[in-house]
Amino acid sequence: METTVKLQQVSKSFGKKTVLSEVNLSIEKGQIYGMIGPSGAGKTTLVKMIVGMDTPNEGLIEVLNTKMPNLSMLQQIGYMAQSDALYNELTGGENLRFFASMFKMGREEQKQRISYAAGLVNLTHELGKKVSAYSGGMKRRLSLAIALIHDPSVLILDEPTVGIDPELRQSIWNELTRLKNSEHKTIIVTTHVMDEADKCDMLAMVREGRILTSGSPEQLKRQYQVESLEDVFLQAGGQQS
Amino acid sequence: MRIRALIRRICEQLLRDKRTLALLFLAPLLVLSLMYYLFNHTGNAADAKIGAVNLNPKIVEMMQQQGMEVISYEKADKDILVNEHLDALLEMQDSKIHLILKNSDPSQSKALQMKISQAAAAISNFSQNQGNAAPNLTFTTDYVYGSADTTYFDTLSPILIGFFVFFFVFLISGIGLLRERTTGTMERLMSTPVRRGEVIIGYLVGYGIFAFIQTVIIVIYATMVLGMNMAGSIWYVLLTNLLLAFVALSLGILLSTFASSEFQMVQFIPIVIIPQIFFAGIFPLDHMAAWVQVIARIMPLYYGADALKDVMYKGLGFGDIALDLGVLVLFAALFIVLNILALKKYRKL
Ligand SMILES: Nc1ncnc2c1ncn2[C@@H]1O[C@H](COP(=O)(O)OP(=O)(O)OP(=O)(O)O)[C@@H](O)[C@H]1O
Ligand SMILES: [Mg+2]
Numbered sequence: 001m002e003t004t005v006k007l008q009q010v011s012k013s014f015g016k017k018t019v020l021s022e023v024n025l026s027i028e029k030g031q032i033y034g035m036i037g038p039s040g041a042g043k044t045t046l047v048k049m050i051v052g053m054d055t056p057n058e059g060l061i062e063v064l065n066t067k068m069p070n071l072s073m074l075q076q077i078g079y080m081a082q083s084d085a086l087y088n089e090l091t092g093g094e095n096l097r098f099f100a101s102m103f104k105m106g107r108e109e110q111k112q113r114i115s116y117a118a119g120l121v122n123l124t125h126e127l128g129k130k131v132s133a134y135s136g137g138m139k140r141r142l143s144l145a146i147a148l149i150h151d152p153s154v155l156i157l158d159e160p161t162v163g164i165d166p167e168l169r170q171s172i173w174n175e176l177t178r179l180k181n182s183e184h185k186t187i188i189v190t191t192h193v194m195d196e197a198d199k200c201d202m203l204a205m206v207r208e209g210r211i212l213t214s215g216s217p218e219q220l221k222r223q224y225q226v227e228s229l230e231d232v233f234l235q236a237g238g239q240q241s
Numbered sequence: 242m243r244i245r246a247l248i249r250r251i252c253e254q255l256l257r258d259k260r261t262l263a264l265l266f267l268a269p270l271l272v273l274s275l276m277y278y279l280f281n282h283t284g285n286a287a288d289a290k291i292g293a294v295n296l297n298p299k300i301v302e303m304m305q306q307q308g309m310e311v312i313s314y315e316k317a318d319k320d321i322l323v324n325e326h327l328d329a330l331l332e333m334q335d336s337k338i339h340l341i342l343k344n345s346d347p348s349q350s351k352a353l354q355m356k357i358s359q360a361a362a363a364i365s366n367f368s369q370n371q372g373n374a375a376p377n378l379t380f381t382t383d384y385v386y387g388s389a390d391t392t393y394f395d396t397l398s399p400i401l402i403g404f405f406v407f408f409f410v411f412l413i414s415g416i417g418l419l420r421e422r423t424t425g426t427m428e429r430l431m432s433t434p435v436r437r438g439e440v441i442i443g444y445l446v447g448y449g450i451f452a453f454i455q456t457v458i459i460v461i462y463a464t465m466v467l468g469m470n471m472a473g474s475i476w477y478v479l480l481t482n483l484l485l486a487f488v489a490l491s492l493g494i495l496l497s498t499f500a501s502s503e504f505q506m507v508q509f510i511p512i513v514i515i516p517q518i519f520f521a522g523i524f525p526l527d528h529m530a531a532w533v534q535v536i537a538r539i540m541p542l543y544y545g546a547d548a549l550k551d552v553m554y555k556g557l558g559f560g561d562i563a564l565d566l567g568v569l570v571l572f573a574a575l576f577i578v579l580n581i582l583a584l585k586k587y588r589k590l
Pocket of ligand 1: 014019037038039040041042043044045046082
């Protein structure tokens with residue numbers, strides 16, 4: 001197995017407030033790696049540092065054996081932020097094309113990627129509409145399409161399915177699974193939805209800036225001797241306090 | 242090309258925002274027209290510096306009583322006036338008085354003209370009462386800059402044009418970028434392999450296109466419709482305004498880093514913009530305290546307005562505005578470098 005993302009003793013603080021302390025992680029190629037944990041635990045801070053948008057105060061982060069932050073590595077990473085960051089005055093199609101042109105790709109490839117990504121999130125017929133006229137879920141889907149636009153080998157999705165209806169959520173997860181299986185992409189997702197966490201190959205429980213425990217969903221359930229991940233979440237939290 | 246995509250996106254965004262476009266292109270014309278009809282005032286002749294050639298000592302005495310400084314010279318020509326920093330030069334031959342006015346402040350010229358002719362009239366009254374033959378003085382007037390038709394607005398207008406370009410470009414680029422920061426698109430942009438320098442160049446050129454169109458519209462309107470003085474080349478006016486727009490652009494983008502909402506961006510206007518208009522030459526700074534003049538020299542608009550006045554009013558050429566333009570380029574370069582550094586907030590690379 002190949003390691004795509006590696007964190008060693010990573011700590012991060014904002015001013016005096018320590019947000020992450022001594023995080024160690026190792027994420028294999030072709031895995032869907034889930035991060036769960038209460039609000040404010042530090043998940044977003046963690047994934048942002050993996051993308052290289054922030055630097056840790058201590059420790060080492062490597063993506064594809066390259067120390068982050070690294071500019072050319074961003075060509076390999078697709079990042080979907082927790083909030084929809086879209087140009088509201090532009091249409092969905094223009095948003096996609098703009099972000100596509102930030103990456104290295106040919107004109108023909110760009111067209112193909114745009115229609116692929118739009119099709120994946122079911123927005124093909126809405127691309128001509130201004131984003132300001134989109135519903136919340138449509139914006140979320142467009143955000144996801146933008147993260148996929150340059151065919152990255154590492155996908156980092158911060159709560160990707162918030163505000164998306166169950167049917168579309170399922171089709172997105174099916175696609176994520178397909179990307180993992182047939183294209184061997186590494187996918188990191190943060191989520192608060194436990195049945196999504198169940199679909200991950202590996203899970204990490206983040207709480208107060210530490211990784212409490214990690215393992216496959218089955219391992220975690222066995223470790224805490226409970227039936228559902230929901231209970232794992234509650235138990236792990238209870239143990240701490 | 243990433244920069245091209247950035248420029249294209251900025252254009253698409255702005256073109257769809259009709260209100261902002263109207264603010265950028267029409268508001269300056271409206272305000273300029275209003276100012277045009279408002280400005281008409283009389284200036285102050287006291288503390289003017291005047292050269293005198295062969296002038297009747299009684300007239301000199303009366304002028305000194307008015308507070309003017311009178312210095313005697315051998316002969317009267319425009320070179321002496323400019324080199325000796327005089328406001329006016331008076332020459333008397335027999336009963337003819339020839340007046341040369343520098344006219345860099347037309348309201349002062351009007352006041353000077355009035356005071357001098359009053360003094361001359363008093364002299365002829367005086368000699369009449371003495372029973373002598375009235376000397377019956379005649380006046381001729383000449384101007385170094387402008388003409389008898391010059392109004393205060395003619396010297397004000399170059400400053401106003403520079404100010405509008407500066408103000409509206411500052412506001413629109415600052416708020417445009419602020420929106421990008423608050424909606425998170427800036428962060429998203431920085432998660433792509435785009436370089437920080439590319440982002441800044443894209444912004445400068447994207448907004449620069451609109452700033453250029455605005456400058457052209459304002460200059461054409463001011464000269465063709467309002468009939469403002471355009472003694473020098475219109476190309477130097479465009480060049481100066483374009484540089485001024487670049488300074489405003491980079492400053493607007495930079496200051497948006499320190500604002501967290503549109504409201505906070507607007508708060509910069511009284512601090513950063515309003516003082517500049519006062520120090521840019523609306524009030525002549527020559528007679529003010531040294532510290533006031535130092536403050537004026539840290540303001541970009543001071544240099545822009547100086548160059549615009551030189552070209553539009555005095556009709557000077559490139560050699561005379563090169564220093565001003567150079568300072569503007571330095572300002573822009575400084576702000577651009579600071580901008581590239583400020584983007585580190587989003588990505589440490
Ligand atoms: N730029 C910042 N400056 C100061 N504190 C910050 C900053 N970003 C995050 N924090 C703090 O770091 C902690 C972790 O935030 P983070 O966004 O990583 O949480 P999260 O696990 O993603 O939460 P959620 O599930 O609600 O998205 C929070 O307490 C937050 O207040
Ligand atoms: Mg978060």
